[in-house]
Amino acid sequence: MDDMKLLRDLGAALEHEPPATLARQRNRLTQARPRRRRVGLLLTGLAAVATAAAVAVPTLVLRGTQTVAPPAGARPAKVATGALNVLVVGTDSRAGSERFRASRGARTDTILLVHLPADRKEITAVSIPRDSMVQIPRCGSVPARMDMINSAFDKGGLTCTVKTIETLTDVRIDHMMEVDFNAFKEVVDALGGVQIKVKQPVNDAKSQLRLPVGMRTLNGEQALGYMRLRSLGDGSDIQRIKRQQALLRAMLAKAKKTLTDPGRLRSFLAAATKSIKTDKGFDLETMADLAVSMSDSRLPKFVTVPWKPYPPDPNRIAWKQPEADQLFARLR
């Protein structure tokens, strides 16, 4: 007896005989809708998926490659079945770029907790300010400490970020995904640029971004600069988050409007799936599946974790309780 034999025995013990009701599945096949309807469904669905792909959510909803290596130890229980919580982090890693070497580490510039309820109707995206001073649990050899939330990623990677957020919020994170600078740029370019309303003239030396007041269409590079822009207004992360949310909302709106054209949709998906790493499971059929469940979703609601200045250092912030807990309770 060898291991394969033991495995086959186990399989035999686990096996069930098909029930008579299996025949119902045959009817599903013979009553399948005519082809045209299916294509229509596919396109609406894809547009919806592509919409959400703009914030890179569905890649993960569709089980992208970067699934969470589950943090060790106790984790919050998954309460509502069918609901999904996806953590999307935007990092400043510029793999392959001359100026930013991987050795310099990467920080999470943007942290979004996206909640998809079981009915996929009212999607909520919660921005977590990177300047939040929080209790970061022990991750590997790095001891627990009070620090800025974005340091969790730098020192402990994705798993530590997930662990930190799960400990803080008691929200179970089902999936997570990392979008780096290049991915973001490519998504915006694939959308054919994104239009935003500039309320305050921008002249930023770091990103060489210059934008006069008014409605402006940004290409990928510009959108990235705008996304990262800190030295504008009062220079706070909170104001930046507002700009990021406006930008994401504009991207989603653009996606919804333009991706109904199959040609553009195809080039968008090609770009999105290239720059946001996905696995083989991320094919059209898989997308269509989720898409159908999301096709009547509205644009996500963007909120920020309620906060107040952090007493020891007014340049940092602390989560305001009990408001923050009340917000997260709704996502559990």
Added chain:
Amino acid sequence: MITQPATRGADADLVSASWTQPEAFAELFDRYSAMLYRYVSKRLGPEPAEDLVGETFLVAFSRRRSYDLAYADARPWLFGILTKLISRHRRTEAARYRALLRAPVEDSVDSPADRVAAGVSAQAARPELASALAALPAKDRDVLLLIAWGDLTYEETAQALGIPIGTVRSRLNRGRRKVRAALGDTNPLLDEEA
């Protein structure tokens, strides 16, 4: 290995017939739904199995025009689709294996005379097997189980997963090595007899 009776036409003929007569596709369901059901029931249990089998055929049907008619046997194609669908149920699968860990091992204190040596040995190894399966990376588990539980050959597994046959071999070896390590790298049966 499951072989097809020579009397009936190749699956590929059914698929190509279904391009013009969609009803022909139902014959594929009659041929393979039970086999696919048994396979899913091992990995995910009976509850999701029925729906997944239906889903597999719907996906297959929608892709029937891209079927490579050079392959007479449609099983690898169907198993490939099913594998992708199963991968969305990783939690269910993991929970299923974990449940086996908790289940009491029966007969472990029965008198030796009642024992069917091989059966006891297989049953005693069950928790180790289950935890090894739960711990395997999904890609390795897919390969291992397509071969052990789906009765596919190496070539068919390669075809099902769209990977080179060398990759099938290396994933299988890695999976088996871990399973054997979980079993203590000993052969329980031989140990008992020693």
